Amino acid sequence: MVAPLRDRLPHVATQTIDAIMAEVPAYAEAFAGALGVKIERAVRTALGAFLGLVSRPHGPDPQSPLAPALEAAYALGRGEARSGRSLDALLGAYRVGARVSWHELAAISVATGQPAAIIAHFAELVFAYIDELSAASVAGHADELASSGRDRIRHLEQLTQALLAGQPEHLVVAAAQRADWLPPRTLTAVLVPEHAARTVVNLLDPRTLRQSEAGPDLSVLLVPDADGGSRAAMLGLLRGQAAVAGPARPWLQVKASYDRAVRTRELPELPTGTVVDSEDHLTELVLTADPQALADLRAKVLEPLSAARDISATKLAETLRSWLRHQGRREEVAADLFVHPQTVRYRMTQVRELYGDRLRDPEWITALTIAL
Structure with a gap:
């Protein structure tokens, strides 16, 4: 049964690729570019692995032809995530591929006189196999998102540390690029209790940077463009928190804002349980500077x-x-x-x-x- 199918494998692969390009617009350009060779190879690998599955009815093992196909599907899922795309197009391509390849393989099976029961079982295997490939791609997509998310969080933490340490401009700019973080005009340092940091940061600009352990049970938030009229809005969002806000400074100079916030927090007789604006305490800060x-x-x-x-x-x-x-x-x-x-x-x-x-x-x- 498998030999005629294997002989016609190049034809089935071509028909499958043509159908995917026609019915899944997101892949038309991909097939035309450098990625097309990889995707075509993946299609041929998947079809070849399926034929290997048919010839080994007891199921796959690590050494079976199915393993490379699942690895390729996993890699495709990771590639979609890395490119910033959802899995909609890839899963759509799997559905089209399953339909077209089954149509072609069934026609070959009928032409070679295969019994109806065998062809029906063959159909079950095709769609079960597509489900496995889809699951592998979903896993690859999820793993890549998790990995890239962890990487970005780490890069954002490194950027925050560089800013608060006052590192040279070229190092900070490079850290911002690694974190894929678009610099604002200004940053404002805000000290908040560690337990409230997650709640507060969700209310602020999505580009807000955060570093824990700025002090005992204390976090520092670096809030973008909270100057001018936006400052009052930021302070309003902090209402009810024991927060201390430094002044807005050009983003590369935010260490000065952080230092001011720390000094303000150390002033005696500050109100507790409320937002403290360092701009309201400039006289005390000047008088206690030395x-x-x-x-x-x-x-x-x-x-x-x-x-x-x-x-x-x-x-x-x-x-x-x-x-x-x-x-x-x-x-x-x-x-x-x-x-x-x-x-x-x-x-x-x-x-x-x-x-x-x-x-x-x-x-x-x-x-x-x-x-x-």
Whole structure:
């Protein structure tokens, strides 16, 4: 039974390929290009393996002709995934191939006088075989998607690490290309609790990068183009989370945004359980940029008050701070301190005696304002 079929195998393969090209448009161009030779070879391999299956009715084993056909089908599935295509066209090609090859093989079987029972059994084998090839392609497609997905996740993680480490531009750009990640204009670093990171990242731009372990139970998100009017929208999406947002920076300079967010998170007396915008804390960030320098400045500009008693020095410093804030408006200072305006006048007289002309020096006024 098999010999006549094997003799006509090239003809059946040609008919099958012609039908696939006519009925599955997605493969018309593929057959015409360099991929066509591989697909044609796969068709011939599949048909040859099927004939081997027919001649070995007890089923395939690792050494049988069926194994190469299943491997080829698996590889076709992986190739479709690698090309970014679904399995619709390939499975459609299998259906067309099964129909056409069965038509041709049945005609040969009838012409050679095969009994009806044998031909019917032959049909069962054809379609069972196509099911096996389809299953192998589905497995190949799924494995390739899983593998490429893992590869991309790894590349995105490497890109995030490169950005946060402030690596040279050419290395970061190369990492972005490997990750197939389209750079935005800006990136904004956002610190969020690790347990909330997955939920939050699903609300943001799909290009958002994420790195876990930015701190104890902390993740950092790098959010694309969250500047200008988009910043308010991003902060709104973060509402209800204990998040800290750095400023938007050109994407290659996002390390500066991350560093700002980290410093903001370390500020004392920050509100808890809510979104903290680093842009609302610039004064504190500037004043705490160099704590020792601030301490030295305070010691220098407040040294004249050391001539007063401790309690008096504290009250004089408090009055001087309010006087600077309210630009010398006595009534406002008195209201701020809950004292009589005459008390303010008395204390400021003492302060002037201690500082002399320095209270008329703009540089000293600036230094006192910062220190107090």
